[in-house]
Amino acid sequence: MAVKPVHVAIIMDGNGRWARARGLPRTAGHRAGVEALRNTVRAAGDMGIRWLTVYAFSSENWSRPKSEISDLMGLLKLFIRRDLAELHHNGVRVRIVGERHDLEPDIRALLEEAESLTRDNDAMNLVIAFNYGSRNEIAAAVRRLASEAARGVLDPQGITAETLGAYLDTAGIPDPDLIIRTSGEQRLSNFLLWQAAYSEFVFLPCNWPDFGRADLAAAIDAFAARDRRFGGVDAREAVS
Ligand code: IPE
Ligand code: IPE
Ligand code: MG
Numbered sequence: 001m002a003v004k005p006v007h008v009a010i011i012m013d014g015n016g017r018w019a020r021a022r023g024l025p026r027t028a029g030h031r032a033g034v035e036a037l038r039n040t041v042r043a044a045g046d047m048g049i050r051w052l053t054v055y056a057f058s059s060e061n062w063s064r065p066k067s068e069i070s071d072l073m074g075l076l077k078l079f080i081r082r083d084l085a086e087l088h089h090n091g092v093r094v095r096i097v098g099e100r101h102d103l104e105p106d107i108r109a110l111l112e113e114a115e116s117l118t119r120d121n122d123a124m125n126l127v128i129a130f131n132y133g134s135r136n137e138i139a140a141a142v143r144r145l146a147s148e149a150a151r152g153v154l155d156p157q158g159i160t161a162e163t164l165g166a167y168l169d170t171a172g173i174p175d176p177d178l179i180i181r182t183s184g185e186q187r188l189s190n191f192l193l194w195q196a197a198y199s200e201f202v203f204l205p206c207n208w209p210d211f212g213r214a215d216l217a218a219a220i221d222a223f224a225a226r227d228r229r230f231g232g233v234d235a236r237e238a239v240s
Contacts, residue, residue, distance in 0.1 A: 002224035005177035007051035008044060008216075009127075009199070011191055012037065014183025014207030021207075027071040032209035034075050038083060041126055043213040045090060047220065051125045051174060055191050059099065059133030073107060076130060080110045084117065091123025097169035098132030099140075127173060134193035141167035170195055178223045180216075182208045200226045 012033060019029030037054060044052045057072055064072075087094060094114040103111075111130070144167050148154035165171065175195045179188075184205045188196065202219040204211070227234055 002221070004048065005200075005220060005223050006049075007053065007174045007176045007178070008049050008220070009053040009055070009176035009179045009192060009196075010040070011055045011179070011181035011185075011189065012208040012211075013181055013185055013189075015209060017183060018207035018209045026068060029207075029209060030068075030071055030075055034079050036209050036211050037079070039212060040216060041083075041087070041092070042090075043216050045092070045124045047216065049124065049220075051127065051176075053097075053127040053129060053173075053176060053192070055129045055132065055189075057098070057130045057132070058190055059131060059136050060190060073104065076128075077107060077110055080114050084114050087114075087126065088118050088121065091121045093118045093121040093125045095125065095127045095173070096130055097127055097137070098130045099136060100131070103131060125173070127170075129191065132169070133190040134188075135190060137169050138164075138194060165194070168194060175199065178202065178219065180204065180219045182206055182211050182215075198228065198230055200228065 015029035015033040016026045017029070018032060019026050022028075037056075040054075041052060056076065061072070062069065084094070094117075096111045096115065100108050100111065141164055145154060145159060145164070149156045149159075170192070173195075175197065176192060176199045178201075179192070179196060179199045180202045181187075182204050184203065186201075186203045192199075200223050202222050204215060204219070206215060
């Protein structure tokens, strides 16, 4: 049987180009992107994917025009308001990773509501990376480690890769097996740098609003055909 990824992470890119190709404003691309997200969560659930992480807003996206930022914040709110009940009904647990304190209080409240309402669900996990950047995440973890060491409650000699992992926003979340990026770009853009150490990558030419069930299925098939060695040798070679 084909190996299915436990955790699929998606860099949802290309909303702006999708809109431009249709002579529409960028915000229309973001709206269509939310529709693709909704369909992708359903499809991933149907395919038995246990963890789905989506990159929705990066710590660098603050450099965009104010109006676009406010559109993106509005869409996050709309997504949670409109979709939370369905997610909850389908047993989806929602978690948000990223910096919260520089978000508007009403957004923070919605994120907290989504997490607390769904905290006991276990059919599937949806992780939304919002105002997320890996370098900030790692720096924040190191700050906490350093302050605990300075207070004498943590032995610096005992710090391992696992220790650091447990201080990241993604503590308790398995590393992504498969990372998909749409829009033809082939880079991480500060997404899950630490967690992606042994992820498989699938880069798709389509823009995010055009991503559908068939694309997800094809990416999962491509993953199943990969030979993951984690630095070792493959199973057949090991016995010969
Ligand atoms: C992805 O689409 C959505 C976010 C980054 C929030 P873009 O807005 O980056 O679309 P392009 O890359 O400009 O086409
Ligand atoms: C990455 O896309 C962030 C998200 C998809 C949320 P960007 O469009 O911001 O990345 P770059 O600027 O092309 O690297
Ligand atoms: Mg982009």
